[in-house]
Amino acid sequence: MKKRVVFVLLMVFNQIHSQELKVMTYNIRLDLASDGENSWSKRKERVADLIRFYEPDIFGIQEGLPQQVNYLDSILVDYKVFGDGREGGNKGEHSSIFYKHNQVELIEQNTFWLSETPNQVSKGWDAALNRICTFGLFKNKESKHLFWVFNTHFDHMGEIARVKSARLIHQKITQINTKNYPLIIMGDFNLEPDAEPILFLSNHYLHSKKEAQLIYQSGGTFNGFAFHKPIDSSKEIDHIFITKKAFEVKKYAVLTDSYSCKYPSDHFPVIVELNFLK
Template sequence: MRNKIKVVSFNIRSDAARDGLNDFHHRKAYILDKLAAERPGIIGFQEITATMQDWLGRYLPEYNFVGCGRSATYDNEYNSIAYRRDILELHGLDVFWLSPTPTVPGTVYEEQSDCPRICVASLLKHKQSSQPFRFYNTHLDHIGQVAQAKGLTQILNRISQDQAVRRFPVILTGDFNFTPSQPQIKVVDQYPELALKDLAAALPTTCTEYGRRNDDFKIDYIYVDAETAETAEPAVVWDECHEGVYLTDHYPICAQVMI
């Protein structure tokens, strides 16, 4: 039996940023209303902080949030996964750093910015399903192209290793910080055994910097395995704007998948 799940990749933009009209305290009511209206089954957040997560958890109690901060002391920005506890249950969780020492908190690649990067790997199961699925969420480096390629390679290596133990449906969400026209994306082609497809491939842009960019700047992705892609609906953007106030500086992307 397959079950429909609404999946979202949501770079929520840290509350530490100084964005004037689009500061988090101006956006938060719109974010809450959108999530309450859409009720996604699972959300891969990027740039969420502990205070933002606490606030969302308080007003969206039907969600569980899992993950930790990316720094050596497990704080700073999170790549949290939020899932609806009424339909999904957690069977496994791991956080690893995108670095030569993935189990050492706060570590980075030599070619990377000063910002540590992480991937949250989870094993979830729909309560009406007989088997789980793998869900990964990440946010790659914003400066180093080599670090971006190494980070993506590390994540795909991990997915490949997990799948070698036992194959389950796979979903990978994230802000990769590069567009599909850049060479880093070719890393995905080096893993034909995973056969990952981007449900957001048709989207021309996902990051507008609160409407300031009008070029094609698609840097957010929802990858799924080929079998899941066969019945999935293409991703759409949440592009609401309320008198100059956006949900975030990216368009959150949303896709319906059958697990």
């Protein structure tokens, strides 16, 4: 009898666990020698350790140059990665998506440019730089749920570009997600929550922070490596959105981890714990 009860409890636990999905977005700051004490070579292990500790099932990075993507790929052995650079192929900054290959299966993937010509390497509207969105269709190996993840990095200068980029991503999702699978949009949007493009996305999707049952460390996500200065709460520019009626948001957090009076990146990662609703 006791064995049967234990078996049933294990079945229930596994079923609940298989419904869970932990997702993180993290601007890791590009590799610049001019960052001095905050250069990539001096903090890359801290970035990797943070990711390993929090164990997201899927995480998207921004500003990852090829050598940074390769480093994380080599040291985070439980993960696989995909995504093109914004200059095409493996060139330039990546908005790569990493995923735990023993938990989720990648079904398809692609990258498009945030511009009037999204299917080719290009700079859009009034943007200062080429910008991209990398996305993938995944399958949870235990629960068999299919779901999409989009990871992006909006331009830091072009106001029109940020408005158009939000609308382009929504347009692409409408074209791609014809079966209405659960969907996650994440990234560095270079926009505060009350900016028009964020409000636009919030009208079509749910902002994970607003739906969270438990919030830890809410506020600014950009620190500028300024450890001894208060975080500007208005600089909440990294966001995670989810489709309506698809997920329960159990937890939301801005991870303000530090070491030796330094931050691993000039952004804090944002992490959410989700449950599939059906």
